[in-house]
Amino acid sequence: MKSKKLEIEQVASFLRDGMTIMYGGFMGNGTPPRLIKAILDSGVKDLTMIGDDTAFGEDLAARGPEGVGLLIRNKRVKKLVTGHIGLNKEAQRQMLAGEMEIELSPIGTLAERIRAGGSGLGGVLTPTGVGTSVADVKMDVTINGQKFDQKQTININGRDYLLELPLRADLAVLEAVVADKSGNLVYYGSMRNHNPLMALAADTVIVEAHQIFEVGYINPDHVMTPSILVDHIIYPI
C-alpha cells in the first residue's frame, strides 16, 4: 500500500491561486489548524473557501479558535460560501466593504449541497429558504435546455422547494481525532460536523489527525469516513 503520510511542508504543492477549498469544522471545532496555517504560509491567494462559518474573530481568541478566520484576516479569501459570520467582525467588515464576496446559505442547505456534490447527485430540493432572500440568489442554471439566471423554486405535489446545486472543491482540509494509515477516520463528539461530507466532495482530501494507528486497529463498525476518500494524512507532531 502506498503511504498516505504527508509532511506539512508538502501541502504547498497542492495549492494554487484561485482554487476552491472546503474546510471542516463548526465554530473552528473540527477545523485542522496546521493545514490552515500551511495554506497561509504557502502565500496562495484569491481562494474560494466553503465551510460552515468563520469561527471566532481575532478579538475573540479567548473564546475559541480562529479557524478559517486566519486566511480571511490575511486577505487570502476572494469568495466565501458559508452559513454564519456573526462572531468574526473582520469577515463582516470585508463583506460590507465589498472586499470579499460572501454567499450566505442556511447550514442545512450547505451540508446537503456538499453531500450532493460528493454523492453524484444532480442537486437537492429543500423547503428551507422558500419565500426568503435565499430564493432570490442569482444563479446560472440550465434545466431541460432552458437557461435561468436565478435560483429556481419547484413545486412538487403541492409543496414548494428550492433547487440547490451540488458543491465540489479542488481540495478539502479536514480534522480527525483518529486515523489509521490507510485513511480510515474517526471523529470525536462535535468535531465530526461537516468533515465526513467534505471527504466525499473534493478532488483531493487531506486530513490532519490527532492520533495515527496501524491498519486494523480501528473497528470497521466505528469508521466514520472510509479510507478510500482520504488521499493524504498529516501525522501528529
Add this chain to the structure above:
Amino acid sequence: MTQEMSAKELIARRIALELQDGDAVNLGIGLPTLVANYLPLGVNLLLQSENGFLGIGPVPAEIIPVGQPRMVNAGGNPCTILPGGSTFDVSTSFALMRGGHLDACVLGGLQVAENGDLANWMVPGKNVPGMGGAMDLAVGAKKVIVAMEHTNNGEKKILKKCTLPLTAKGKVAVLVTEKALFRFYDGNMVLEEYAPGVSVDEIRAETEAAFTVSDNLKEMVISQVGL
C-alpha cells in the same frame, strides 16, 4: 414577584411550560437558551446542538484548551454531552430539523407577522451574521416557538407583514412575549394568554398585527422553578 422579573425571564418561564418530558428540542442562542433553566421537575428534554449531537449537558468542570479534542455547542462554547446522547454529522443534524424529527424549537425573533411569518436573522446594512440553522429549524420543527420581547424601545415588532428579511414563511406556532401568548391556527393569530397585570387593550395598542381574542382567554401561568 413578576413586576421585578425581567421580560426575558418571564418569557423563558412561560415557554418552559410548553415543552413535554422527553421532547427533542433545539433552543436557539440567547433568550431561548434561558428556557432550560426553568423546566419543571420531571421534565427532561433531549436538547439538540445543531453542530451534531443530541443531549447537550452543562459546561464542563474543567475546560479543555483549544487545539485538543473537545465538545462544543453550536455557539462554539465548551459543553458536555449527557448519558444517552448521540453524535452525528451536520447532514443528519439538519435532517432531524428539516425532516420533522424535533418536537419543538425555540427561536428568538426580530419580527413576527399575523400569518406566522418570522424574521430573525438580519437587519440589512447593520447586522448580517448569517442565518446559520435558523431557516432549517423554522421550516422543519414540529412546533416553532418564538421568544421575543413585545416591542423594541416602543417600536412594534408584531406586524401585519414583516419588513425585515424573512427566516421562514408562515411557520410560527406559538409566540410568547412578556405581555402575551399568541397561537397561530392556519395563518390566523389568536391571543390566548395575557401576562399578569396586562390588559387586552394594552396588547392591542402595542401590536400592529390583527389578531382574534380566544374565547378561553386566560392569565399567563409561568414556571415557578426557583421562585
